[in-house]
Amino acid sequence: MKHSISIFWRLKDNHYKIYVTKCGDCGRVAPLKRLKCPYCGSRNVEHIESRGFGELINYTVSYYRTEGSEQYLPRVVGLVKLDEGPVIIGEITDVDLNELSIGTRVEAVLRKYSSEDPNGLIYYGLKFIPVIKK
Amino acid sequence: MTSSRFRVGIVGWGAYIPVYRIKAKEIARQWGFDDRVTDSIWIEEKAVAGADEDTVTMGWYAARSALLRAGVNPGDIGAVFVGTESKPYAVKPSSTIIADALGISAKKLSTDLEFACRAGSEGIRISVSLVESGAVRYGLAIGSDTAQANPGDVLELTASSGAAAYLVGPADESVAVFESLVTYVTDTPDFWRRDGSRYPAHGEGFTGEPAYFHHIVSAVKMLMNESGLKPSDFDYAVFHQPNGKFPLQVGRMLGFPREKVLPGIVTPWIGNTYNASALLGLAKILENSKPGQRILVAPFGSGAGADAISVLVTDKVLERVGKAPTVEELIARKKYISYAEYAKFRNLIHRNLW
Amino acid sequence: MKTYVVGSGVTKVDRHYDKNYLVLIDEAVGKTLANSGLDASDIEYLVVSTAFSESILNQADPSTYIAQNLGFRNVKALTVSSGEVSGAVALDYAHALIRSGKASRVLVVGFEKMSEYPSWVINRVYAKILEYEVEGIKNVAPSDYAALIMNDYMRRYGVSRESIIKWSIKMHENAVKTPHAQLQFTISADSLSKALRISEPLTMLDSHPTSDGAAALLLVNESVAKKAGTTPIELVDVESSVNLPIYLRDDLTYFSATAAAYKRLSSRNGVKLTTNTAVNVYDTYDIYGLLTIEALEICARGEAVKCVDEMPYLNVGGGLKARGHPVGATPLYQVHELRELMSGTSWIKYDGDISLAHAMSGPDNNAWLILLRGWV
């Protein structure tokens, strides 16, 4: 899939890195750099960079086929609870479908989201793998 | 050109080896080689980057490990170099992607270097000079490749994927200090890839004696001459390793006993990672070294040139080994795949695109 | 001022390879206007609902071209596009026009043409219902969320995979009795083990199909309704709420937007749903249907699979699962099916006074409720 150059470029901070938005009013945390706290709407938020480590709390093996996805299928998509608190949706890569379980420690790694057009941009972003350093 | 004795060193290092492996014998059988060929060059299996990996993603992981070990502020890194012969973009730097993803400041030098398999070590040499001159506090040199080989070419038995990264900085923060660095370069056409060509070509036997052996031997002898060091002064010698056999052979030619060369050999289990080849060997040695030990590392790149670098290990190495995955952990972490999966991952299958 | 539905019409939900959207809409509008005593020239507003016409048909604002091609000469035409709830939003807009007295005769038309491209293209289009900058770019699929929710539901309540499929079995049974439904066949739990997986443990048997279809509803005020040749149904109220994205929810198994909308709708109108109320809910995936009837307080949480058997008027048209999901038209199909039920022309007799249609985008991201009441 072709993405807008400017959109992808602008989103670097939310795809090359994991930021956590921490609310100064309600105290809750949410993934991504956000303008406002999604829970209470406060603008009194700070953005903290996550170390990218966490725990897999739910996952699915996805066969959902979209053009250009065949090289990556099936893919594992899951919810990761980051050590900093919030839960993030992401792809778990490099895994055998039978080796995962709830509670698997994972770490964020830079990978390609997609790159099927040989003349187009390569869309890099973070996915997760089971931690290498146990 | 020589020497930056004790002023500059390796502050952090990192390795990356993809999880997938294919047995060299499976490749040999796929293309009708007598499968004894793998023993003749000592290659057991090679690492294969997954479909979503490339030079940038692997280089990122290795560099992140180097930063984790170094514990420095990414904002203090003034130079980022990626040595590779498998740039994801023919035009557009890989180094900027890695640097941004690691939070390295915009105030930096940054470029991709190409010199077959020794561009990564050229990155180290440039970083050493930049740090030594005071132009930057830290320089990050990455060697990363998803090495291409024409399917069916003997090169395919070894051409693999991996990355290594070295953060170069002040000696007093370093796990190993640079004693001496020399480079020996000539025009020797042993291996090349033309612009737009998918796979490299090579001179088979010509890649050996006039290329690999001549350049490494010349560079190491130059280092010995200039520094006054002898093979017996080194605890380890690491060479570029296109296969398992060549580094042992060149070590013998230079008078290094087998036991000083073997610990730095990684290719038989992960293949030739090109720009990461000798640098992964060095990482493995560092991870097992003791303070005070001296290591020779001699990367080689076709076309052709070799570096010879002598480093002295400091006591800081011990506390930093455990902060990121080691080469041995990365080698042990593996999943075997078939030739068909390898072909899919490495884009060897022609498909229509929607 | 009250709003009444005095006409409705739908096409068969299918892969209509041989018909464009105008032909489908013409058929649905023809059925809608028949017996209403009105024709196209009487329509003041043409409110068109579609989720994906720009993506699939390369057509912005199809309302203009529907008006130009289907003989609406003195109409105010507009297009409403709000993901999977487009049809519900279109009805709310029409309802507001009539309630405010700004219009007395509004035709709401919904359509979608999902079969124009192969699945791998349409899958990409459908995934646009999720947040592009967060989920779309990472290739997260709508069915992935359904699978994660199903996992959590099974774990939390000890519900078995086999019992969840009861929902789909019932939907297919209802579809067989519904002429306009897409999947006119029954399924059994035995097929589950052979069903193609979409996002494990979710299979094709749990999911809506790819559908084309068009539906229309004629909404009028009371004085026009009194002159209509059909039995009017009152569109009483519309309510809605927005949920947090899945990854910010503390409990994936609770559709809190649907629940919040229901609480407001219920207290404002003094109504309470029971297992004997006709409800037509979004079962984009069977697990969503189950969570919806829990959020609507028809069943206790974790008990929905037991309730399914006790709900004779649940998705009588077969639901998104088996009637199909021509996205922009789906809420209009739901209201059409409820209208048939309440006016005695459905395959099952219904004596209740009220009925409810529920639509949502994704997993309760944006939930809408439409309350209907019989003519009194």
Ligand SMILES: [Zn+2]
């Ligand atoms: Zn807050």
